[in-house]
Amino acid sequence: MKITTVEAIPLAIPYRRPFTFASGKVTAADHVLVRITTDDGLVGHGEAPPRPYTYGETAASIVAAVRDLFSPVLVGADPFARERIRADLARTVANNAARGAIDVALWDLVGQACGQPVHVLLGHAADDVRVAHMIGLGTPAEMVADAVEMSDEYGVDAFKVKVGRDLGHDLVAVRELRRELGDAVELYADANRGWDADTAIVAARRLDDLAVTMLEEPNPADDVLGRRRIVRESPIPIVGDESTITLGGVARSLLDGDSQSISVKVARTGFTDSAKIVGLCEGLGVTTMVGNQIDGMLGSVASTALGCGLRALAHHPVEVTNHLLMTDDVIAEPPVIAEGRAAARQAPGLGVTIDPDKLAHYRVDR
Ligand code: MUC
Ligand code: MG
Missing domain, CATH: 3.30.390.10 (Enolase-like, N-terminal domain)
Structure with a gap:
């Protein structure tokens, strides 16, 4: 061929x-x-x-x-x-x-x-996975409304909350989310490099008090000593995302002590390098999870296949819901989220038609 x-x-x-x-x-x-x-x-x-x-x-x-x-x-x-x-x-x-x-x-x-479907070629760890929804920045009321809609309509019980602006505002939003959603839901946070190291250390402690399980990209990782200080002092694991975008970059970040868990995205490392990153991390005892590049429907189908393909990824909720923001897409069958889960497509390849x-x-x- x-x-x-x-x-x-x-x-x-x-x-x-x-x-x-x-x-x-x-x-x-x-x-x-x-x-x-x-x-x-x-x-x-x-x-x-x-x-x-x-x-x-x-x-x-x-x-x-x-x-x-x-x-x-x-x-x-x-x-x-x-x-x-x-x-x-x-x-x-x-x-x-x-x-x-x-x-x-x-x-x-x-x-x-x-x-064969892609998740089967990758290793067929699962046929479906729990999903996580990313909540974008907004007023606390808007952020709660988004989460409640996802919980009520789609059964979602894991949320990545965008933070990284004014810390007081961020904490109000996370506190409201915890109060509205209850203790059973998983909340983790992503600052997209918005804070400096001192703010991030305070933030990590406050977020831990609200039972937030992880903090992604608290500050720019190029602020080398600042990032190491955050990793040392944070009570919750620091996740690498935009600072860990290649196989070598992941290795360097882990060896340098810049991150303790890794967000893996099909949108930047496809299936081939995503699988290599997951293998590297698995061997080192480092948690990996499927992240979302604000993917469209095709990207979400691919991310679900990755999560279902590799055992290390199938453990953690997979971020594949944000295509729901789109009014439409070019694929003929939109992805389905139901009871907080997404299923891999069983048709050969990705199973999508345009x-x-x-x-x-x-x-x-x-
Ligand atoms: C994330 O995890 O950072 C925000 C921008 C982007 O490209 O991806 C997101 C989600
Ligand atoms: Mg991120």
């Missing part, structure tokens, strides 16, 4: 409301659909969300990188040769979301060619 074409199609799909976090805000899904076609007629898909505040990419840069840098390497290659392709793509640095989407599309193709009318409607390149 040989790859014949690689396309990067920019989309614009409105959100029901903006999603805000300490390092930025999204108001629409301006994601790039990567579509890889083979000589035997198979079509694989991946989704790249531009996140300039994390990777420096925009929709235009993702389209250009796929077209000018990655497509020439991929056309003519056998999608099964993912290790060779990985090495060839790695000759270009950065462009994490573009490479993540390409890797997802390759696994989609391989799964279709083998007649609706041609929706694609024509939402693409912004014609």
Whole structure:
């Protein structure tokens, strides 16, 4: 089997409301659909969300990188040769979301060619997983309303709460969430580098008092000594996300004492490098969890497959609900969240089909 074409199609799909976090805000899904076609007629898909505040990419840069840098390497290659392709793509640095989407599309193709779903190819740890919902920054009342809707309508009982602005405001929001949702729900927090080290240490202690279980990216990890001080003094584990975006970056962060658990995202490390990161962490006794890059529906299907594929990831709630912010998407069957869980698709590959009318409607390149 040989790859014949690689396309990067920019989309614009409105959100029901903006999603805000300490390092930025999204108001629409301006994601790039990567579509890889083979000589035997198979079509694989991946989704790249531009996140300039994390990777420096925009929709235009993702389209250009796929077209000018990655497509020439991929056309003519056998999608099964993912290790060779990985090495060839790695000759270009950065462009994490573009490479993540390409890797997802390759696994989609391989799964279709083998007649197996991706989570089964990865190791089939589970058929479904508990989900976690990310609550964006807002007034405490807005944040509580979001969580209550997710709890009442979808049975969700694990929440990642965005923090990292004014600490007093953050603590009011978390306290309200704990009061409204009760002691049984899991709350963990993500500051997206919004605090300095001193604020983060106070925050970690206060969050621990509210039974918050983990704190993601409290400050910029480049503030090296500050980050180490937080790790030393925080009563709850510090999770690496945007400071741990590659296999080598994860190794360095753990060895340097910058983080104690790792958020793994299909959107930046695809399935291939996500599995390598999980293996590295498993060997070191470090917890990994499936994070969310404010993924669209395709990204959420891929993240669910990753969570169901690897045993170390299936243990912790998987962040796959934020596509519910979207008013629509280009995939024909939206992901289902029910009773606080998401199931892996049982069809070969990712099990997604693209609706041609929706694609024509939402693409912004014609
Ligand atoms: C997260 O875990 O940080 C916020 C921005 C982004 O790209 O991903 C999110 C979620
Ligand atoms: Mg994060």
